[in-house]
Amino acid sequence: MANILITGGTGLVGKRLTEFLLKKKHKVRILSRTPSAENEYKWDVVNNYIDEEALLDLDYIIHLAGAGIADKRWTSERKKVIIDSRVASANLLYSKIKILSIPLKGFISASGSNFYGAKTTDTIYKETDIAGTDFLGDVCLQWEKAAQQFETLKIPVTLLRTGIVLSKKGGALQKMKTPIISPLGSGKQYLSWIHLDDLCNLYIHVIEQNTTGIFNAVAPDFQTSTSFSKTLAKSIKRPYLPIAVPGFLLKLVFGELAVILLEGSRLSYKKVTATNFQFKFKTVSEAFTHLFQK
Numbered sequence: 001m002a003n004i005l006i007t008g009g010t011g012l013v014g015k016r017l018t019e020f021l022l023k024k025k026h027k028v029r030i031l032s033r034t035p036s037a038e039n040e041y042k043w044d045v046v047n048n049y050i051d052e053e054a055l056l057d058l059d060y061i062i063h064l065a066g067a068g069i070a071d072k073r074w075t076s077e078r079k080k081v082i083i084d085s086r087v088a089s090a091n092l093l094y095s096k097i098k099i100l101s102i103p104l105k106g107f108i109s110a111s112g113s114n115f116y117g118a119k120t121t122d123t124i125y126k127e128t129d130i131a132g133t134d135f136l137g138d139v140c141l142q143w144e145k146a147a148q149q150f151e152t153l154k155i156p157v158t159l160l161r162t163g164i165v166l167s168k169k170g171g172a173l174q175k176m177k178t179p180i181i182s183p184l185g186s187g188k189q190y191l192s193w194i195h196l197d198d199l200c201n202l203y204i205h206v207i208e209q210n211t212t213g214i215f216n217a218v219a220p221d222f223q224t225s226t227s228f229s230k231t232l233a234k235s236i237k238r239p240y241l242p243i244a245v246p247g248f249l250l251k252l253v254f255g256e257l258a259v260i261l262l263e264g265s266r267l268s269y270k271k272v273t274a275t276n277f278q279f280k281f282k283t284v285s286e287a288f289t290h291l292f293q294k
Contacts, residue, residue, distance in 0.1 A: 002105070002207060003057055005029045007043075007089060008064030012170050013110070017062070017200045024204060029054050031065075045089045050096050058102055060207055063109040063147065065089045070172070074135070074256045083139055090146035097153065104155045108206055109147035113163040113192040113218060115140035118263040120189040126268045127161070127214045136260070144214075158206050160217040163192030163267065165199055166284075168291050181233040181240050185247040185262040187226035192218040192267045195281035195290070205277050215275075216267040221283045225264075228284060235288035 004021060008014045009030030018028050031043040031054060041054035067085040072078050090109065097104060116125040117132015131141040140161070150157050164172045194202075194217055202217055223231075225244075233240035250258040273279070281287040 001025050001027065002059040003027045003029070004060045004062060004207070005031065005054055005058055006062045006064060007031045007093070008066065008110075009040075011064060012167055013165060013196065013199060014064050016167070016196050017064075017203055020197075020200045020204060024208075026207075029058075043092070045084075045092050048092060048095075050092065052096070052100065055096060055100060055102055059105045061093060061097075061104060061107050062203060063090055063093065063107065066110070066143075069112070069136070069139075070257060070260060072257075073254060079135065083142055086139070086143040087146045090143070090149070094146070094149045094153075097150070097155070104150070104153075106156045106158060106207065106210075106212065107147060107150040108158045108160070108203060109143070111144050111147075111159045111161045111214075112136065112140045113161050113216065113267055114260065115144070115161050116265060116267070118259045119265060120186070120263045121265045124266045124268050125216070127216060127271055134259070135256070156210075156212040158212050159214045160199075160202065160206075161215065161267070162199060163194050163216075163218040165196050166193055166287050166291060167196040171196075173291070176229075176232060177236060177238070179238065181229050181238055182242070183224075183226040183229045183244045184250060185225065185244060187224060187229075187244045189225050189262060189264040190266045191223050191225060191228050191264055192216075193221075193223065193228075193284065193287070194219050195279075195287045197290075198279050198281055201280070202272065202277060205275070209275065211275050213271075215272050216269060217272065218267045218269050219279055219282060219284070219287070220269040220273065222266050223284050231284050231288060235285070235292050 030040045032040045041051040043050045114136035117137040131137045
C-alpha cells in the first residue's frame with residue numbers, strides 16, 4: 001500500500017487510474033487547480049504553489065498533467081501552453097520535493113509516442129532511439145528531461161511513451177466514431193495505441209514491481225490508419241468508405257496539428273513485455289470488443 005500523488009488526476013487516464021489504485025488499496029491524492037474532493041490539493045504552476053500537505057509521507061508521484069495535444073490548433077501561444085503544462089509543472093514538483101527533502105520511491109511520468117517524431121517510416125522505434133526534431137519530438141524531449149531531474153535527487157524515474165489511449169469515455173476514439181468511417185491521408189501511417197485499462201495496469205505494474213526506465217506504452221498490434229478504420233467500422237457497425245480523407249483538407253482544417261493524423265510509425269512493445277507485464281488487450285479487435293460490447 002503506497003501513498004500516491006497524481007497530477008492530471010481529473011483527466012481521462014487519471015480518473016480511471018485512481019479507480020484502479022484504490023481497488024488495490026493504495027492511497028491516492030490529486031493535485032488540482034480547483035480542489036473540491038477530500039483527497040484533492042491545490043496547486044498553481046504559474047504562481048509556483050503546491051499545498052505542501054499533498055507531499056507529506058508521499059511514496060510516488062504520477063505526472064499526467066498536460067494540455068491536450070489535439071485540442072486546439074497549434075498557434076505559437078498554444079505550443080507554449082502544451083510545453084509549459086508538462087515541463088513547468090514537473091519543474092515545480094521537482095523544486096518542492098528537493099526543498100522539502102522528500103524521499104520519493106519513484107517519479108513516474110507520461111510521455112508521448114511521438115517522441116520519435118511524427119513521421120511514417122519503416123523503422124520500429126525502440127526506447128534507445130533518438131528524439132524527433134519536429135515540434136512533438138521537442139515537446140516529449142523537454143517533458144522527459146524535466147522528469148529526469150528527479151534522478152539527481154536519487155529518485156528513480158520511469159517514463160511511459162504513450163500511444164493513443166482507447167477508452168469508452170472521451171479521448172481520441174470518440175472523435176473517430178464518425179457516421180461514415182474512412183482512413184486519413186495515405187492510410188499507410190501507423191497508429192500506436194493502448195487500451196485505457198492496460199495503461200492503468202502498466203502504471204500499477206511500474207509501482208508494484210519497482211520498474212524503472214523508459215518504455216513505449218503501446219499494445220503489441222501494429223495498425224495503419226486503413227486497418228484501424230476498417231476494424232472500427234466493423235466493430236461499431238458503421239459504414240466504411242475506403243476513400244481516404246485527403247491530407248490537404250485535414251491541413252486546411254487543423255493546420256500544423258494535422259501531422260498527428262497524417263503521420264505515424266511503429267513502436268516496439270518488447271521492453272514492456274520483458275518486465276513480465278501482460279497486456280489484457282493485445283489486438284485492436286479485442287480492445288474494440290471490450291469497449292463497444294453492450
